[in-house]
Amino acid sequence: MSKMEExxxxxxxxxxxxxxxxxxxxxxxxxxxxxxxLAAFKKGITLSKQCQETLTKAEDALTKIMQENGEAVVFEEEEK
Structure with missing residues (x-):
């Protein structure tokens, strides 16, 4: 892992x-x-992926919690 990634x-x-x-x-x-x-763009792409992964994990956690409580779960994906 590079210093920037760390x-x-x-x-x-x-x-x-x-x-x-x-x-x-x-x-x-x-x-x-x-x-x-170019360097800023590359870092931005990495940050974007990192943020998206964090959001996906949070969504998965919320889905699991809501399903355990018997609640309906509907997350609409934003258009890209």
Whole structure:
């Protein structure tokens, strides 16, 4: 695991999401040198995957809890 991945693995979901939002904002401004933009994009993709995995685990946990309590469970997936 790279140092960047180790650092990101220690982040909370909220910290990862906040960092991802900052990267998106920086890239949308368009004044980032190409090499920095590529590195930021790569980190953003990693953060996005990490956030999605965390959300999926949370959804699975909620589904399990709700099913144990006999409640109906319907999660609608957002369109991408």
């Amino acid at each position: 650092t990101m693995a220690k982040q909370t979901f909220e910290e990862s999401l906040q960092e991802l939002e900052a990267i998106v904002k920086q890239l949308e401004q368009g004044d980032v040198p190409l090499e920095e933009a």
